[in-house]
Amino acid sequence: MNPEEFGKILEEATLGSHQALERIFELYDPLISKHCRIDGKIDEDLKQYILIHIALNISKFDI
Amino acid sequence: MDHQQEYDDVLRARFTKWLDTVIYRAKLKYLRKTETKLDTVSLEELPERILPVYEDDLRQIDSMDAFAFEEERLADAFANLPIKRQRILTMLFVEERKPEEIAKELNCSPQHVYDQRYHALKKLRTELMEEGDGR
Numbered sequence: 481m482n483p484e485e486f487g488k489i490l491e492e493a494t495l496g497s498h499q500a501l502e503r504i505f506e507l508y509d510p511l512i513s514k515h516c517r518i519d520g521k522i523d524e525d526l527k528q529y530i531l532i533h534i535a536l537n538i539s540k541f542d543i
Numbered sequence: 544m545d546h547q548q549e550y551d552d553v554l555r556a557r558f559t560k561w562l563d564t565v566i567y568r569a570k571l572k573y574l575r576k577t578e579t580k581l582d583t584v585s586l587e588e589l590p591e592r593i594l595p596v597y598e599d600d601l602r603q604i605d606s607m608d609a610f611a612f613e614e615e616r617l618a619d620a621f622a623n624l625p626i627k628r629q630r631i632l633t634m635l636f637v638e639e640r641k642p643e644e645i646a647k648e649l650n651c652s653p654q655h656v657y658d659q660r661y662h663a664l665k666k667l668r669t670e671l672m673e674e675g676d677g678r
Contacts, residue, residue: 483548483551483552483554483555484548486551486555487550487551487554487555490554490555490558508559511562511563511566515566515567515570516570525573526570526573526574529569529573530566530569530570530573533565533568534562534565534566534569541558541561543554
């Protein structure tokens with residue numbers, strides 16, 4: 481994904497597009513998963529909590 | 544590199560940093576929440592000896608009347624009350640009905656229900672105190 485595309489998707493995600501948000505989740509999955517590791521294993525409940533947290537807060541990101 | 548591309552790169556870097564912070568805070572919040580939860584153990588995992596209710600007790604409870612008596616002597620004292628007073632106490636404290644409703648059903652005045660309750664409770668109290676002193 482080129483930077484221009486990324487900017488467009490991010491903007492759509494902040495405006496509430498579910499598809500764009502899913503793309504952001506895919507793109508940042510390694511970062512999200514890194515934070516979800518507890519004792520070396522991914523805590524699915526924590527991951528779910530983080531994804532919801534991102535979805536609820538992404539509109540606050542100032543582009 | 545043109546200005547637009549530079550802007551997009553900066554945007555991505557800024558968003559990545561923002562997201563990292565958001566995720567970190569969410570994780571801390573989640574961990575704090577889960578740490579305050581009390582550990583629970585399923586009933587099946589508990590040894591039978593520490594369970595407060597055994598099968599015999601359950602059978603006994605099943606055979607009891609509407610009142611779940613904590614003490615046998617209270618049950619005895621209750622059984623010694625006149626049937627009408629037993630019925631009034633049951634309706635008041637087990638069925639949680641209002642004295643006015645009970646009065647209608649028993650075809651008497653609400654005051655009569657209050658009087659019966661007063662006398663029944665007084666009798667129960669007296670019997671329990673007498674038995675308690677005797678033991």
